[in-house]
Amino acid sequence: MTQTDFSAWLGAQREFFDEALANSVASTSAAKAPKPLRDAMTYALLSGGKRVRPGLCQLAFESVSASQGRRSHEQSPSTPFLPAALACEMIHAYSLIHDDLPCMDDDNLRRGQPTTHIAFGEATAVLAGDALQTLAFELLAMQPDAELVRDQALLLSQASGAHGMVGGQVLDMLTPGADCGLAQVDAIHRAKTGALLTASVLLGVRAAQGDVDRWRAYAEPMGLLFQATDDLLDLTATTAELGKTAGKDAATQKPTLVAAVGESAARERAHQLAEQMADAVSILQVGETSALLLCDLSRYLLERSK
Amino acid sequence: MTQTDFSAWLGAQREFFDEALANSVASTSAAKAPKPLRDAMTYALLSGGKRVRPGLCQLAFESVSASQGRRSHEQSPSTPFLPAALACEMIHAYSLIHDDLPCMDDDNLRRGQPTTHIAFGEATAVLAGDALQTLAFELLAMQPDAELVRDQALLLSQASGAHGMVGGQVLDMLTPGADCGLAQVDAIHRAKTGALLTASVLLGVRAAQGDVDRWRAYAEPMGLLFQATDDLLDLTATTAELGKTAGKDAATQKPTLVAAVGESAARERAHQLAEQMADAVSILQVGETSALLLCDLSRYLLERSK
Numbered sequence: 001m002t003q004t005d006f007s008a009w010l011g012a013q014r015e016f017f018d019e020a021l022a023n024s025v026a027s028t029s030a031a032k033a034p035k036p037l038r039d040a041m042t043y044a045l046l047s048g049g050k051r052v053r054p055g056l057c058q059l060a061f062e063s064v065s066a067s068q069g070r071r072s073h074e075q076s077p078s079t080p081f082l083p084a085a086l087a088c089e090m091i092h093a094y095s096l097i098h099d100d101l102p103c104m105d106d107d108n109l110r111r112g113q114p115t116t117h118i119a120f121g122e123a124t125a126v127l128a129g130d131a132l133q134t135l136a137f138e139l140l141a142m143q144p145d146a147e148l149v150r151d152q153a154l155l156l157s158q159a160s161g162a163h164g165m166v167g168g169q170v171l172d173m174l175t176p177g178a179d180c181g182l183a184q185v186d187a188i189h190r191a192k193t194g195a196l197l198t199a200s201v202l203l204g205v206r207a208a209q210g211d212v213d214r215w216r217a218y219a220e221p222m223g224l225l226f227q228a229t230d231d232l233l234d235l236t237a238t239t240a241e242l243g244k245t246a247g248k249d250a251a252t253q254k255p256t257l258v259a260a261v262g263e264s265a266a267r268e269r270a271h272q273l274a275e276q277m278a279d280a281v282s283i284l285q286v287g288e289t290s291a292l293l294l295c296d297l298s299r300y301l302l303e304r305s306k
Numbered sequence: 307m308t309q310t311d312f313s314a315w316l317g318a319q320r321e322f323f324d325e326a327l328a329n330s331v332a333s334t335s336a337a338k339a340p341k342p343l344r345d346a347m348t349y350a351l352l353s354g355g356k357r358v359r360p361g362l363c364q365l366a367f368e369s370v371s372a373s374q375g376r377r378s379h380e381q382s383p384s385t386p387f388l389p390a391a392l393a394c395e396m397i398h399a400y401s402l403i404h405d406d407l408p409c410m411d412d413d414n415l416r417r418g419q420p421t422t423h424i425a426f427g428e429a430t431a432v433l434a435g436d437a438l439q440t441l442a443f444e445l446l447a448m449q450p451d452a453e454l455v456r457d458q459a460l461l462l463s464q465a466s467g468a469h470g471m472v473g474g475q476v477l478d479m480l481t482p483g484a485d486c487g488l489a490q491v492d493a494i495h496r497a498k499t500g501a502l503l504t505a506s507v508l509l510g511v512r513a514a515q516g517d518v519d520r521w522r523a524y525a526e527p528m529g530l531l532f533q534a535t536d537d538l539l540d541l542t543a544t545t546a547e548l549g550k551t552a553g554k555d556a557a558t559q560k561p562t563l564v565a566a567v568g569e570s571a572a573r574e575r576a577h578q579l580a581e582q583m584a585d586a587v588s589i590l591q592v593g594e595t596s597a598l599l600l601c602d603l604s605r606y607l608l609e610r611s612k
Contacts, residue, residue, distance in 0.1 A: 033468030037476040041468065098436060103428035122409035123479055126432070127472050130404060130439065134467030137443045141459035146452035153447035153459055161440035162339035162347065166433050170343040173429060 004292035006300040010055045017051040017085070024086050028138055030131065040120040040128035041135070044093045048111030052226075053092055053200040054085035059297070060204030060215065063290035068208070083143050084152050084203035087136035091160045091196060094132035097125050099169065105248075133160075152203050155212070159199035168192025177253035182269070185260040186224065193230070194223025218280035218294065225273035225301045231256040232266055233304070274298040310598035312606040316361045323357040323391070330392050334444055336437065346426040346434035347441070350399045354417030358532075359398055359506040360391035365603070366510030366521065369596035374514070389449050390458050390509035393442035397466045397502060400438035403431050405475065411554075439466075458509050461518070465505035474498025483559035488575070491566040492530065499536070500529025524586035524600065531579035531607045537562040538572055539610070580604040 003009040025031065025042055033041070061081035100107040100115040101122065108118050117125035140152050158164055168191025175184060201219035202212050234249045235258055249256045257266040277298040281291050309315040331337065331348055339347070367387035406413040406421040407428065414424050423431035446458050464470055474497025481490060507525035508518050540555040541564055555562045563572040583604040587597050 029464045029470070030468040033473045034476045034480070036480060037468055037473055094436075098432055101429075101432065103432060123407075124476065126404055126407065126409060127476055129436075130400075131468040131472040133436065133439055134463050134472065137459055138463035138467060141456055141463055143456075146456040149456040149459065150447055150449075150452040153443055153455065157440050157444035157447055158335045161444060162336040162343055162437040164335070166437040166440065167339045167343055170340045170430065170433055174340070174342060 004289060004296055006059075006293055006296040009059075009293060010050065010052070010300075013055055013058060014051050017054045017089070018046060020054075020082060020086055021045050021089060024090075024135070024139060028135060028142070030135055030138075033131065036120065036124055037128060037131060040116055040124050041132055043119060044097050044116045044128055044132065045090065047113045049089070049093075051089065053088040053197065056197065056200040056222075057081050057085035057088055057204035057207075059290075059293065060201040060210075060219075061208045062204075063284070063286040063294065064205055064208035064210030066290055067284075067286045068210075081204045081207045083139045084156075084207055085200070087139045087152075087156060088196060088200040088203065090132045090136040090139070091156065091165070094129040094136075095160075095165055095169070095196075097129035097132070101125065104169075104173075107248075148207065151206050151212075155199050155202055155206065159195040164191055164195035164199075165193070168195065172255060175255040177249070177255045177259040180255040180260050182257075182260050185255055185257050188255055189224050189227040189257070190220070193227040194220065197223035197226050214283065218277055218284060221273045221276035221280070222297065222301070225270055225277065225298065228257050228266065228270040228273060229301055229304055231258050232263070232270065234258075235263060270302055274302045310595060310602055312365075312599055312602040313610075315365075315599060316356065316358070316606075319361055319364060320357050323360045323395070324352060326360075326388060326392055327351050327395060330396075330441070330445060334441060334448070336441055336444075339437070342426065342430055343434060343437060346422055346430050347438055349425060350403050350422045350434055350438065351396065353419045355395070355399075357395065359394040359503065362503065362506040362528075363387050363391035363394055363510035363513075365596075365599065366507040366516075366525075367514045368510075369590070369592040369600060370511055370514035370516035372596055373590075373592045374516075387510045387513045389445045390462075390513055391506070393445045393458075393462060394502060394506040394509065396438045396442040396445070397462065397471070400435040400442075401466075401471055401475070401502075403435035403438070407431065410475075410479075411558075413554075454513065457512050457518075461505050461508050461512065465501040470497055470501035470505075471499070474501065478561060481561040483555070483561045483565040486561040486566050488563075488566050491561055491563050494561055495530050495533040495563070496526070499533040500526065503529035503532050520589065524583055524590060527579045527582035527586070528603065528607065531576055531583065531604065534563050534572065534576040534579060535607055535610055537564050538569070538576065540564075541569060576608055580608045 022042065025038060030038060030041065058081050096110060097116045099105050100110055101117055107115055109115065116128060136156065137153060140149055140156065143149050160166065168188055171188045172192050175188060198219040202215060205212050205215045231249060234247065257269060261269065278295050281294045331344060336344060336347065364387050402416060403422045405411050406416055407423055413421055415421065422434060442462065443459060446455055446462065449455050466472065474494055477494045478498050481494060504525040507521060511518050511521045537555065540553065563575060567575065584601050587600045
């Protein structure tokens, strides 16, 4: 890695991840799935998306590898982070399909495209989400290194299950926006989106045999910052910019950071989280280029416009 | 194992599995899940069910262990089959929640109780299903033996994903009952219910370090027979006997074995599958008591009334 601008670095990986996601359906048991199911899974996986989670997984992997004097992605085609990177994106994709269902957020638009249940019908959408979750664990389990499989499967299941992403979605659904405080919003954000973003980093660290627990100090505020700026974007961006319905949080009284503490304090909180990330970089013991890229990620999350 | 009557043997394990399922929510990350989610997961897991899949997993484990001269369940409290047994039941429970949703089979009754979405609302039901799938893989990944985790996670994900259970559900949904033939019904049954039942056996075999591939000759016709008799029961049993709406297959034109070949040929097919199972027992190299129990399973499946 010589690039120190996270946005440019992520953009440069996108085609690689899109291709790998398409291949992942073709190179697993999903290749033999009924065509309508495979089509819905591929549609949900490939219709846009910045590939933030796979990018985080790769960035963490390469930062640890480089600090250990191992080859980085630019020097070699070796990509031991890839199954984990794709698994995280599959969990993300399945959660979006289910979140958009009529009985959940009832959204017709996602990344500027019709949502999966609009394009394929509700029943197929539910099942495509289910199968994408399964495929995430299949991808991990296909790796030959059994200890890596066990550790990554444990991290991913705990981050995405009842006490992680899915639990956060339930809290988000049941907490009225008007009544919530900062601690409650933090808990919701930590589970709903933070846990999987954090896990994306940690799975990459584990793939490089790095110190997973040390990286939490960086990865956890990162997950919270991502959702904090998401809440702020819903307030200021347009539907065209977001590729999904804007202004919906306030209209549906969601328990957002903005609802809890107001816009100004929400921006303040986002800056604090970015500082926590930057502070944590110094304890990660990574090389200078990696450190610059990891610091720039906090700036990117703070300033992102979509 | 001294019992040779499968039904009595399975009945004797039931309390043990019910308790283990309740504990599994308390001893994993799900213990810290939001209460409404945990309640819905527990409701779906514990409201009845014969625990056929956990039983199959245990039976296969103990058959292999006994043939290797290792301790069986009766001699020792050691239960290395348990995480896999519970994981299979969780996959089953999640699939029932999602199958019963209004956009799928739209069923209000399951095991004589209101279905999860009737009891907890649709959104919570979707999420409880999602979290039960995740919990299945968490349970596997919590095991210390990394090679066991990898092998079981691969078997379970392939059996329950896009080319297994979920794929079968899609085929079942998209195939009109009037047009299907035996080959098509076999393919649907193999995926929709057969794959997970087969996997329940194979995960138990793997836990005992047995020959997984050899056991397929027994476990695959077993999976098909289970669904064949399910189709026949829908024809003859009452709603009270089944604990779910009877006669629904014909009313909704499902692609069942009965729809494909008629009742008489369906019964004939079921008997053939039972014979395949009994024939396969001879190549499994298990002890006499295990062999009798495994043979009796084919009779149990053939004659079951619910």
